[in-house]
Amino acid sequence: MTFVTSAGDGRGERVAWVDYAKGICTVAVVCMYAAYYRRDANGAGWMQYFVDFARPFRMPDFFLISGLFLARTIDRPWRDFADKKIVHFVYFLVLWTTIYFVAEWLLSDNLVGKQPLWTEYLRWYINPYHMLWFIAILPVFFVVTRLLRSVPWWIVFPVAAALQIVAYDTGWPQINRFEQRYVYFYAGYAFAPLAFRATEWARQNPGMSLLLLALWAVINEAFVLARLHEDPGYSIVLGFAGATAVMVVASLLQKYRAMDWLRYIGRNSIVVFLAFYLPMVAAAKLLWRVDLVSDIGTQVLIVTVIAVAAPLVLHRLGKGTPAQYLFERPRWARRRPEPHGALAGGAPAGVSVP
Numbered sequence: 219m220t221f222v223t224s225a226g227d228g229r230g231e232r233v234a235w236v237d238y239a240k241g242i243c244t245v246a247v248v249c250m251y252a253a254y255y256r257r258d259a260n261g262a263g264w265m266q267y268f269v270d271f272a273r274p275f276r277m278p279d280f281f282l283i284s285g286l287f288l289a290r291t292i293d294r295p296w297r298d299f300a301d302k303k304i305v306h307f308v309y310f311l312v313l314w315t316t317i318y319f320v321a322e323w324l325l326s327d328n329l330v331g332k333q334p335l336w337t338e339y340l341r342w343y344i345n346p347y348h349m350l351w352f353i354a355i356l357p358v359f360f361v362v363t364r365l366l367r368s369v370p371w372w373i374v375f376p377v378a379a380a381l382q383i384v385a386y387d388t389g390w391p392q393i394n395r396f397e398q399r400y401v402y403f404y405a406g407y408a409f410a411p412l413a414f415r416a417t418e419w420a421r422q423n424p425g426m427s428l429l430l431l432a433l434w435a436v437i438n439e440a441f442v443l444a445r446l447h448e449d450p451g452y453s454i455v456l457g458f459a460g461a462t463a464v465m466v467v468a469s470l471l472q473k474y475r476a477m478d479w480l481r482y483i484g485r486n487s488i489v490v491f492l493a494f495y496l497p498m499v500a501a502a503k504l505l506w507r508v509d510l511v512s513d514i515g516t517q518v519l520i521v522t523v524i525a526v527a528a529p530l531v532l533h534r535l536g537k538g539t540p541a542q543y544l545f546e547r548p549r550w551a552r553r554r555p556e557p558h559g560a561l562a563g564g565a566p567a568g569v570s571v572p
Contacts, residue, residue: 234481235417238468239283241484245526246276247349248494252521256502256514263515265522271439274447275460277352278402282461284356285363285406286413292364301553303360309551311346311353313544314492315339318347321496345391349491355395359403371408378404383450402457416462417469427466434463483526489533489545490526497528 246268253262253269262269291299319339346354366374378401388394406413420427438447438460446452471477483490501524505517536542 232485233414234472235421235465235468236283236286237481237484238471238477239279239464239484240487241480241482242464242468243276243280243283244483244487244490245480245522246272247280248490248498248525249518249522250276251348251495252498252502252525253518255498256505256518256521261514262518263513265515265518270442271435272460273442274438274453274456275464277399278457279461279464280352281359281399281402282406282413282458283465284359285403285408286410288360288363288407289410292367292407297553299360299364303364304357305551305553306547307353307357309547310488310492310545311343311350314350314353315342315347318342318350318495348495351392351395352491353488355392355399358396359400362400363404363407371404374404375401375408379454382454385450401454402461405458413462413465417465420466420469421472424470427470431463431466434459438463483530486530486533489529492545493529493532494525498522498525501525 249265250269250272253265256262257266291302316339319342323335343354345351381397382399382401385394385397388397438456441447441452441456447456471480498521501521502517505511505520511517511520532541533545536544
């Protein structure tokens, strides 16, 4: 018996709720960074409540969604698989690591005295810069899952869950992140049909779905307030519960055109993840200097909006110019030429579904 199958609508079309779910988590992640950067001695004001509430599920949901469509491509020839699941992310990792490294060198003193610079630059690939760790670890998840695809899920899943629960500190952040997050990615791959059935049930039963969401929200907040959300055992349960809740919310939101902006963010989540940090820092420093808004929570909200919007604007304005290759692999970096102007591979498993 196996749960693994191709997920989606069977025609290669985008699944709306997936974009909404990615949009929710993208905003939550950027908000967390904005709150951390702009906080004062008392935290991030009223926005701290949202940051803490989303802590148990914002990344588990992203990785779970990243694995949903892997069954469609996992058996492709290695050259095709490597092009879409390895080279794609390595291109963006190298490009944006270089951009951020140069920015740090020119705009701050963080690299002063760290000589030679090339060794520090290489170290950034061992411990990636801020959210680039997400881009760096996805190819690892893809390759590991492909190598394990012949192993039954009832063996792989418990082992991955045990790694998350034990959470052994190796001293290497990326290995620690693998231990903490791989179980969600694998669950997205192995149990994709369950995720799609759950969201379809939620869409057909909105009243009951809202009641269950309210119950989940109370329980999630209680564990966060009790500071149990990161404890062994609790964290994995809250992670899966929160990921499921986000998918349910996304399935309910997809019928409201007024929320299309959230879907757009999710559709271009890799664009936001790659480029939000610099506009976030600039917006936070500007607000601090001009002192037009005194409330910290409101400042964090403004910084979050700017940090999410700026990469999307750059992406849109850059189309047809050399700037488009900040978010699009050029033809020379692809195994096979693809239609000009499309983002290759995409959101956390690709901006477009392979």
